[in-house]
Amino acid sequence: MSGPSTFQPQNPVLKWIERRLPIFGLVHSSFVAYPTPRNLNYWWTFGGILSFMLGVQIITGIILAMHYTPHADLAFNSVEAIVRDVDYGWLLRYLHSNGASMFFIAVYIHMLRGLYYGSYKEPREVLWILGVIIYLLMMATGFMGYVLPWGQMSFWGATVITNLFSAIPYFGESIVTLLWGGYSVGNPTLNRFFSLHYLLPFVIAGVVVLHVWALHVAGQNNPAGVEPKTAKDTVPFTPYATIKDAFGLSCFILFYCWFIFYIPNYLGDPDNYIPANPGVTPAHIVPEWYYLPFYAILRSIPNKLAGVAAMFSAILVLAFLPWLDSAKTRSLRYRPLAKQFFWIFVGVCLGLGYLGAKPPEGVYVVAGRILTGCYFAYFLIVLPILSRIEKPRPVPNSIADDVLGKKGVVASLAAVFAVAGLLAWDSGSRAQAADHAPTPPSLNWSFAGPLGKFDQGQLQRGYKVYKEVCSACHSMNLVHYRNLADPGGPGFTVAQATALAAEIQVKDGPNDAGEMFERPGRIADKFPSPFPNENAARAANGGAAPPDLSLMAKARGYERGFPQFIFDAFTQFQEKGPNYIHAILTGFEDTPPHGFTLPEGSFYNKYFPGHAMKMPNPLSDDQITYEDGTPQKVDQYATDVAAFLMWAAEPKLEERKRIGLQVMIFMLIFAGLLYFTKRAVWADAH
Amino acid sequence: MTTSSSAGHSRRDFLFVATGAVAAVGAAAVAWPLVAQLNPDASTVAAGAPIEVDLSPIADGQDIKVFWRGKPIYIMHRTAKQIKEAQSVNVSSLPDPQPDSARVKEGHDQWLVVIGICTHLGCIPIAHEGSYDGFFCPCHGSQYDSSGRIRQGPAPLNLAIPPYAFVSDSKIKIG
Numbered sequence: 046m047s048g049p050s051t052f053q054p055q056n057p058v059l060k061w062i063e064r065r066l067p068i069f070g071l072v073h074s075s076f077v078a079y080p081t082p083r084n085l086n087y088w089w090t091f092g093g094i095l096s097f098m099l100g101v102q103i104i105t106g107i108i109l110a111m112h113y114t115p116h117a118d119l120a121f122n123s124v125e126a127i128v129r130d131v132d133y134g135w136l137l138r139y140l141h142s143n144g145a146s147m148f149f150i151a152v153y154i155h156m157l158r159g160l161y162y163g164s165y166k167e168p169r170e171v172l173w174i175l176g177v178i179i180y181l182l183m184m185a186t187g188f189m190g191y192v193l194p195w196g197q198m199s200f201w202g203a204t205v206i207t208n209l210f211s212a213i214p215y216f217g218e219s220i221v222t223l224l225w226g227g228y229s230v231g232n233p234t235l236n237r238f239f240s241l242h243y244l245l246p247f248v249i250a251g252v253v254v255l256h257v258w259a260l261h262v263a264g265q266n267n268p269a270g271v272e273p274k275t276a277k278d279t280v281p282f283t284p285y286a287t288i289k290d291a292f293g294l295s296c297f298i299l300f301y302c303w304f305i306f307y308i309p310n311y312l313g314d315p316d317n318y319i320p321a322n323p324g325v326t327p328a329h330i331v332p333e334w335y336y337l338p339f340y341a342i343l344r345s346i347p348n349k350l351a352g353v354a355a356m357f358s359a360i361l362v363l364a365f366l367p368w369l370d371s372a373k374t375r376s377l378r379y380r381p382l383a384k385q386f387f388w389i390f391v392g393v394c395l396g397l398g399y400l401g402a403k404p405p406e407g408v409y410v411v412a413g414r415i416l417t418g419c420y421f422a423y424f425l426i427v428l429p430i431l432s433r434i435e436k437p438r439p440v441p442n443s444i445a446d447d448v449l450g451k452k453g454v455v456a457s458l459a460a461v462f463a464v465a466g467l468l469a470w471d472s473g474s475r476a477q478a479a480d481h482a483p484t485p486p487s488l489n490w491s492f493a494g495p496l497g498k499f500d501q502g503q504l505q506r507g508y509k510v511y512k513e514v515c516s517a518c519h520s521m522n523l524v525h526y527r528n529l530a531d532p533g534g535p536g537f538t539v540a541q542a543t544a545l546a547a548e549i550q551v552k553d554g555p556n557d558a559g560e561m562f563e564r565p566g567r568i569a570d571k572f573p574s575p576f577p578n579e580n581a582a583r584a585a586n587g588g589a590a591p592p593d594l595s596l597m598a599k600a601r602g603y604e605r606g607f608p609q610f611i612f613d614a615f616t617q618f619q620e621k622g623p624n625y626i627h628a629i630l631t632g633f634e635d636t637p638p639h640g641f642t643l644p645e646g647s648f649y650n651k652y653f654p655g656h657a658m659k660m661p662n663p664l665s666d667d668q669i670t671y672e673d674g675t676p677q678k679v680d681q682y683a684t685d686v687a688a689f690l691m692w693a694a695e696p697k698l699e700e701r702k703r704i705g706l707q708v709m710i711f712m713l714i715f716a717g718l719l720y721f722t723k724r725a726v727w728a729d730a731h
Numbered sequence: 732m733t734t735s736s737s738a739g740h741s742r743r744d745f746l747f748v749a750t751g752a753v754a755a756v757g758a759a760a761v762a763w764p765l766v767a768q769l770n771p772d773a774s775t776v777a778a779g780a781p782i783e784v785d786l787s788p789i790a791d792g793q794d795i796k797v798f799w800r801g802k803p804i805y806i807m808h809r810t811a812k813q814i815k816e817a818q819s820v821n822v823s824s825l826p827d828p829q830p831d832s833a834r835v836k837e838g839h840d841q842w843l844v845v846i847g848i849c850t851h852l853g854c855i856p857i858a859h860e861g862s863y864d865g866f867f868c869p870c871h872g873s874q875y876d877s878s879g880r881i882r883q884g885p886a887p888l889n890l891a892i893p894p895y896a897f898v899s900d901s902k903i904k905i906g
Contacts, residue, residue, distance in 0.1 A: 108768055112772070126772070130772040130775075131768050133764035134772070137764065137768060525774075527777045557788070567780065568777065569778055711753075715753050718749055722747060722750045
């Protein structure tokens with residue numbers, strides 16, 4: 046993109062086009078002949094990784110939009126229908142939802158790399174500011190995307206974030222009304238967020254073009270921070286940077302696949318598997334992990350307007366970085382003091398992220414204020430002062446000189462995963478209003494781990510428990526009789542599922558006479574609801590409507606604590622839901638402990654948050670007859686029904702893990718080949 | 732020296748080709764789910780299960796339209812005149828030759844069950860209209876006879892017969 050191209054096509058057709066539109070020359074000069082510093086390390090592959098992630102998000106997003114219904118009454122179920130009914134819908138949805146997290150992991154690494162190596166300094170100020178704009182657009186896009194599934198966190202996230210604008214003096218309330226299109230967050234809000242969520246990625250793509258353009262005018266920075274002087278300092282973009290980026294990307298995809306196929310809900314919040322309820326705020330409301338540091342800054346300021354201003358300033362201050370840090374030496378490699386402060390700053394950001402996930406009380410508030418102070422001090426005090434007083438070490442004469450002191454690949458890669466892992470751990474620390482309830486014991490589930498499979502006998506027994514006990518009060522609106530015969534499920538035959546469906550009566554109609562009538566259930570029907578509507582369910586159950594059980598095994602969780610939740614990402618622990626369900630069903634106690642006053646109409650359960658549960662103990666020994674000789678004990682019933690509910694919540698679990706194994710093996714082979722190809726290519730350059 | 736460097740070259744070429752081939756396989760594998768998601772989803776498939784239709788309310792000379800898999804299905808109770816017309820046509824003179832016996836179920840001559848979608852470009856023909864006592868498509872003027880066979884106009888084929896069977900004399904199961 047800089048200057049006229051030297052590219053001369055030979056093919057007459059290409060020649061003809063090139064004379065009229067020099068697009069091949071543009072591509073050639075930008076992505077083939079373009080000189081890149083030869084000393085770039087793997088931190089520089091994240092630009093390419095980010096372009097890839099933007100592509101993944103746009104492609105999967107366009108496909109999801111083909112199946113999604115942006116309506117307050119239908120959105121939640123349409124997302125579930127994607128996961129359950131659309132071919133590979135679960136894959137596309139997990140690609141997209143985890144893709145957002147991967148996008149942010151990559152962008153944070155990309156930003157910290159720019160910060161460390163001084164990539165914002167002259168002549169790259171505009172390049173850097175365009176990057177800050179992309180980041181802001183990403184945050185807006187990510188937020189609006191999170192609203193679309195219309196779960197509890199979607200709804201309340203939308204409420205809280207839009208209310209930020211109410212802090213603006215005089216115009217605040219009017220702006221919020223404009224954002225909502227109503228008196229509160231509702232269907233108009235969802236519709237406009239859907240529209241904007243579809244639009245913004247293309248705006249991002251446009252700014253990315255400007256970002257790359259600016260990059261190709263100024264040229265890439267490099268770890269030494271000295272500009273290329275001779276041809277020996279650079280290598281052509283293709284094949285050298287291309288193959289290096291491809292190898293870096295393949296490693297990143299492996300990391301991404303781990304989340305998609307094995308821990309797809311690790312970074313999400315269980316509350317978002319509860320449909321939006323405008324009448325109940327979740328006990329502990331947190332944004333997605335990538336906003337947590339800014340959320341912590343917001344909460345640590347006890348004044349509404351000042352808090353919002355601080356939060357936005359924390360992002361905007363980045364745009365002024367080129368002028369706040371006026372040191373001539375770019376790379377922190379040669380600025381020993383600034384380097385130490387940089388790592389302290391990284392720690393401050395991670396600390397803020399950790400605090401953002403904690404309830405705003407006690408020591409967390411104090412710590413939040415200290416770290417907020419440190420965050421701003423780094424930009425407004427430390428960097429300006431350091432750039433004036435610090436005496437940098439001598440920088441190498443040229444990039445070619447710098448290559449002699451090159452560090453190993455392994456160390457860089459290890460660092461990539463360490464930072465990615467650290468960023469990921471923020472999310473695991475979501476409290477589920479544990480209220481001092483003991484942690485549910487972890488059971489051995491057949492479906493846990495990378496090779497996990499459901500035990501068909503257990504699912505059939507669990508279905509029996511559900512049908513004979515749970516279904517008296519609880520609906521399962523997302524599960525259909527046809528699902529009972531789906532592969533990876535309880536293993537009923539189609540004939541058995543049809544017979545089970547025929548046992549129920551379904552209201553259908555109207556018929557030719559305009560009257561509703563009852564007919565026997567069909568395999569396409571969903572499990573019947575015990576109550577005609579929520580009010581009836583509420584009235585019949587002492588004011589607390591029994592929740593739908595379809596997603597119960599993913600909609601409940603509990604805190605695993607630090608550092609356990611980090612290990613959970615590696616051990617693929619995804620069984621909080623079934624553990625919790627089993628614990629609740631076995632956790633009833635006839636007499637509450639001394640000093641606990643049980644409210645009227647409640648029952649004591651040691652695992653239920655707050656302990657006072659409206660549901661009476663539903664299970665007793667020998668209540669349900671098992672035909673396969675399995676012990677008829679409460680513990681067994683609870684285990685079986687928890688497994689059944691896990692299947693109901695994640696019916697494609699077996700397919701996901703099976704395909705996951707194939708993909709992981711393929712990607713390992715591919716990454717290995719790319720590594721050796723990269724070595725072969727770079728052998729010429731050394 | 733020459734031999735070892737050419738051996739090195741062929742090893743490198745093999746590596747490049749192998750990497751490229753694996754990349755191509757990966758790209759194809761990625762394309763698969765992106766295309767497969769366009770298929771009808773499981774709920775659509777389940778909703779396309781067979782339906783039963785009671786024929787008893789349909790009087791001689793009347794027709795009804797029911798929907799199966801999103802398609803309109805005409806069930807026409809043919810009059811004796813319509814049956815006679817359908818059976819007496821010279822089959823070989825038709826654009827899409829088919830005897831009436833191949834269009835109805837044996838012993839149920841009075842019942843014509845056809846998918847009401849014009850084989851030209853998918854419009855819905857109007858029953859009991861046109862010059863052949865059958866169907867007339869208002870979009871481009873195709874005319875079908877009382878057996879649902881194309882007689883005149885741009886449509887190339889007879890109206891399609893859905894899979895169906897008589898459960899009893901007055902009830903059919905479509906699908």
